[in-house]
Amino acid sequence: MSVTEDEVRHVATLARLGLDESRIPTIAAELNGILAHMEVLSKVDTSIVGPVTGVGAAGTPLRVDGGNQIPLARPREAFAPAMRDGLLLVPRLATHEDVDVETA
Amino acid sequence: MEATLSAAELAKRHALGSVAPAETVKQAFARASEIRAGPQGLNALLSTDREAALGAADEVSRLHREGNRPRPLAGVPVVVKANIATLTMPTSCGSRILEHYVSPFESTVVTRLRAAGAIVIGKTNMDEFAMGSSTENSAFGPAKNPLDPTRVPGGSSGGSAACVAAGIVRIALGSETGGSVRQPASFCGVVGVKPTYGRVSRYGLVAFASSLDQVGVFGRTVDDAALGLGAIAGRDRYDSTSADVPVDDYRALADRDLEGVKIGRPREYFPESLDARIRDRCDASLELLRGLGATVRDVSLPHTELAIPTYYIIAPAEASSNLARFDGVRYGLRVNAPALRDMYERTRSEGFGPEVTRRILLGTYVLSAGYYDAYYRKAQEVRALIADDFRRVFDSGVNVLFTPTAPTPAFPLGTRSDPYDMYLSDIFTATANLAGIPALSLPVGRVDGMPVGGQVMASHFDEATLFRVAYALERALGEDAHR
Numbered sequence: 001m002s003v004t005e006d007e008v009r010h011v012a013t014l015a016r017l018g019l020d021e022s023r024i025p026t027i028a029a030e031l032n033g034i035l036a037h038m039e040v041l042s043k044v045d046t047s048i049v050g051p052v053t054g055v056g057a058a059g060t061p062l063r064v065d066g067g068n069q070i071p072l073a074r075p076r077e078a079f080a081p082a083m084r085d086g087l088l089l090v091p092r093l094a095t096h097e098d099v100d101v102e103t104a
Numbered sequence: 105m106e107a108t109l110s111a112a113e114l115a116k117r118h119a120l121g122s123v124a125p126a127e128t129v130k131q132a133f134a135r136a137s138e139i140r141a142g143p144q145g146l147n148a149l150l151s152t153d154r155e156a157a158l159g160a161a162d163e164v165s166r167l168h169r170e171g172n173r174p175r176p177l178a179g180v181p182v183v184v185k186a187n188i189a190t191l192t193m194p195t196s197c198g199s200r201i202l203e204h205y206v207s208p209f210e211s212t213v214v215t216r217l218r219a220a221g222a223i224v225i226g227k228t229n230m231d232e233f234a235m236g237s238s239t240e241n242s243a244f245g246p247a248k249n250p251l252d253p254t255r256v257p258g259g260s261s262g263g264s265a266a267c268v269a270a271g272i273v274r275i276a277l278g279s280e281t282g283g284s285v286r287q288p289a290s291f292c293g294v295v296g297v298k299p300t301y302g303r304v305s306r307y308g309l310v311a312f313a314s315s316l317d318q319v320g321v322f323g324r325t326v327d328d329a330a331l332g333l334g335a336i337a338g339r340d341r342y343d344s345t346s347a348d349v350p351v352d353d354y355r356a357l358a359d360r361d362l363e364g365v366k367i368g369r370p371r372e373y374f375p376e377s378l379d380a381r382i383r384d385r386c387d388a389s390l391e392l393l394r395g396l397g398a399t400v401r402d403v404s405l406p407h408t409e410l411a412i413p414t415y416y417i418i419a420p421a422e423a424s425s426n427l428a429r430f431d432g433v434r435y436g437l438r439v440n441a442p443a444l445r446d447m448y449e450r451t452r453s454e455g456f457g458p459e460v461t462r463r464i465l466l467g468t469y470v471l472s473a474g475y476y477d478a479y480y481r482k483a484q485e486v487r488a489l490i491a492d493d494f495r496r497v498f499d500s501g502v503n504v505l506f507t508p509t510a511p512t513p514a515f516p517l518g519t520r521s522d523p524y525d526m527y528l529s530d531i532f533t534a535t536a537n538l539a540g541i542p543a544l545s546l547p548v549g550r551v552d553g554m555p556v557g558g559q560v561m562a563s564h565f566d567e568a569t570l571f572r573v574a575y576a577l578e579r580a581l582g583e584d585a586h587r
Contacts, residue, residue: 003469015424015468016431017461018449031466034524038413038479046485049492063344070342072208073191079208090433093444 003031107131111180111274111328112355115221118179119168125161125179125223132181132225133157136272139250146248148257148266150186151193152226157181160223175221177275177335182217183267184277186227187234188319189308190214197310198230198242198260201455202436211308212343213277213319213336220335228263228276232457233427234284234312236260237529238520241459246517249292251554255514258288258529261320265292268322275332276322281312282415283510283533285320286545290509290557293547293586295329295574296322300565301540302347304333305340313422314345316415316537326546326574330354333567349565357572362396365573366503368403373507373532385549385556386508392580393506393573403502405493408535410486415534416527417470417483423460424467430455462523491539498563504573507532509545509557532559542567544574547585555586 008028012019019027082089109117117123133154136142141149164179184190187197189207196202214224231241239247239262249257250270257266261278265288268276278285280298289296298320309319319336323329334355339348369390374383394400432438432451439450456464470479497505511531520526536543541564548558558577562570578585 007469008465011465011468011472014472015464016428016445016448016452017456017464018446018453019461027462027465030462030523031469033522034416034466034527035469035479037524038417038483041410041413041417041482041486042478044407044410044482044486044489046482046489049485049488061344070209073210074208076208091438091440093440093442093447 119174148263178221212305231260234260258291260284291514293555297544305343307342311426313419352568362398368502372408420463420467509559513554
């Protein structure tokens with residue numbers, strides 16, 4: 001299997017990464033170089049094992065839904081960009097007019 | 105005089121009042137200044153908080169004056185990696201995207217260190233989001249090895265290792281996903297321990313690959329590392345994956361010989377291609393261990409050669425999911441754009457460096473439709489085989505394994521440009537993360553003037569035996585560990 005430049009664009013879209021078009025051939029070559037080393041896995045007989053998703057024999061531990069109150073060092077208002085009626089307000093998206101001057 | 109004391113002895117003197125904690129803290133900052141640990145020098149420290157550290161030192165003194173019970177790390181300065189949440193210094197993860205991010209909550213490990221009396225004096229440089237083996241991937245420039253500043257300190261916890269090796273602190277926290285404590289410990293000539301998965305809380309450790317990540321401890325000596333790990337280990341209600349398993353006293357077996365201990369020498373960790381000088385150092389250590397009463401025998405972990413391909417599928421896959429949260433909305437950097445998707449893409453592209461971008465793409469690819477079974481599912485199955493290798497060996501009666509920590513000593517800055525070449529630095533360490541077992545690196549000598557680490561690995565939650573062997577070997581090596 002080899003990664004095409006179109007697949008790099010597709011994966012970048014999935015990962016919400018805006019890649020400069022000029023970097024795509026290099027990234028495709030790098031990914032192919034790395035994935036070539038992964039091909040050895042396809043030759044391994046894994047029919048006797050199931051996949052593991054963690055390292056403990058007991059599997060993923062669960063806790064009671066609801067969890068613990070996380071102690072914050074400062075009230076939410078102190079680190080939220082803004083609050084209204086107890087809700088966090090995130091910055092609004094820029095408009096076409098202010099996109100060039102507004103960076104966080 | 106205090107510079108040569110162990111952390112335990114230093115804490116004792118603070119408690120007795122014969123050494124003032126504030127003086128110890130000032131000495132740590134003086135040492136950092138003397139060896140230029142900041143950006144203009146070793147670049148090991150990204151931020152410090154002198155005022156808070158001196159305030160904490162005064163608090164330690166006050167508590168002792170008032171007759172409070174002595175604490176194991178009373179007044180001992182420590183540094184922590186920049187991906188571990190603290191309340192007063194940025195938890196930048198070595199990344200532009202979190203450059204100014206100060207956590208609103210504190211990691212459990214830092215809370216526990218402070219409860220034990222330790223004083224956090226700074227945050228250390230690291231490969232961005234812990235992705236790297238040299239600390240060259242930091243957005244804030246590479247850290248350098250204090251033993252030879254033309255060489256890397258290892259990574260990704262290179263800043264923490266460098267601070268211990270340079271004598272700024274005796275104990276430091278790092279994090280491990282594939283060897284990021286043990287490999288820099290080996291490169292810098294200090295002790296580094298990765299505990300069993302679940303031994304230490306990950307609450308407040310910024311996630312890279314959640315099924316592999318653990319907080320680890322650096323120490324100038326085995327005893328320093330044992331003391332540090334003892335302070336942070338144990339169940340935490342804020343981390344469901346932390347295990348409810350009793351914590352042993354890791355310092356209890358410090359003086360024991362090794363009568364009855366069975367040590368395995370896995371042949372896959374001593375390949376023909378291994379630098380003969382590193383092989384000789386490790387075999388000499390095995391001879392010493394035999395002389396202390398241990399029995400040593402060859403064992404096989406046949407799937408070892410599959411560890412790097414397996415690790416570099418699973419870790420990027422988990423990273424691609426974990427790092428999705430850095431999107432310009434909730435944390436750190438935000439680069440505005442007319443539409444939401446453009447804002448996400450511009451923020452992430454400007455915020456993440458090349459290695460993080462590469463791994464997010466790789467992880468997204470191996471999880472994507474059509475490739476999931478061939479890569480991700482297959483890697484998870486091979487991970488089970490790697491874990492079975494260890495289980496079989498430990499079930500056969502072997503107590504610990506002994507191997508080199510890394511295939512080379514610290515290499516010169518800027519000499520590993522091929523990503524996969526860099527990944528091979530983790531060849532002897534990633535297996536322990538994949539299997540979830542504890543492992544420790546300690547200095548066993550030098551090659552070309554640079555330190556070489558020997559690695560001890562044990563079965564799940566048997567850190568006590570890990571430390572027993574490490575204490576004994578450190579004692580037997582004496583000054584030979586550093587020459």
